[in-house]
Amino acid sequence: MTSLERVVASLAKLPGLGRKSASRVAYHLLRADPAFVRTLAADIVAVREKMxxxxxxxxxxxxxxxxxxxDPSRDPSVVCVVEQSWDVETIEATREFRGRYHVLMGVLSPIDGIGPNDIRLGSLLERVRADGIKEVILATNPTVEGEATAALISAQVRELGVTATQLAHGLPMGSDLEYSDRLTVSRALRARVRLN
Ligand SMILES: [Zn+2]
Structure with a gap:
């Protein structure tokens, strides 16, 4: 195998990159600025070893x-619970939230054998017990697994006397009602807000 073939084969194993895209990226690297490629390669190693x-x-x-x-300016009494590290970036991008986070690093999924002990649930409950947390915002994904995870956490947090809230599920901005699925519309209807 040439180094080109090895790069294509490796890139093709990455999520979202099929064989064709992998090949396009590899050929791009072939002609890219050598300094760029060297930095990219070093950063890929560093991301795995340092983060x-x-x-x-x-x-x-x-x-x-x-x-x-x-960051002492972030409110430690409100914790937003997300499934993955990248969800933090999404919420941070809104610049609306000034509390802290808890990343579960997964979601309950009985089919895949992922139970409460396989996600970072214990450490969340420890924080709620120890940290003077007043509100836990559940921002898991609106999937069957995300909803089940949110339900379990809200029950356990309630037992500790702490409020659990959940992000409202509504209609996506910029799309028409007729293209939304029934579950989304029924959730949006239940989470309706008063306007006057
Ligand atoms: Zn942290």
């Missing part, structure tokens, strides 16, 4: 405690 879950929230960081957990 690790934050000791408190589980978000990937290069330090033991991530920037958000270490």
């Amino acid at each position: 690790r879950p934050c000791r408190q929230c589980g978000m990937y960081a290069e330090t033991d405690t991530c920037g958000i957990c270490a």
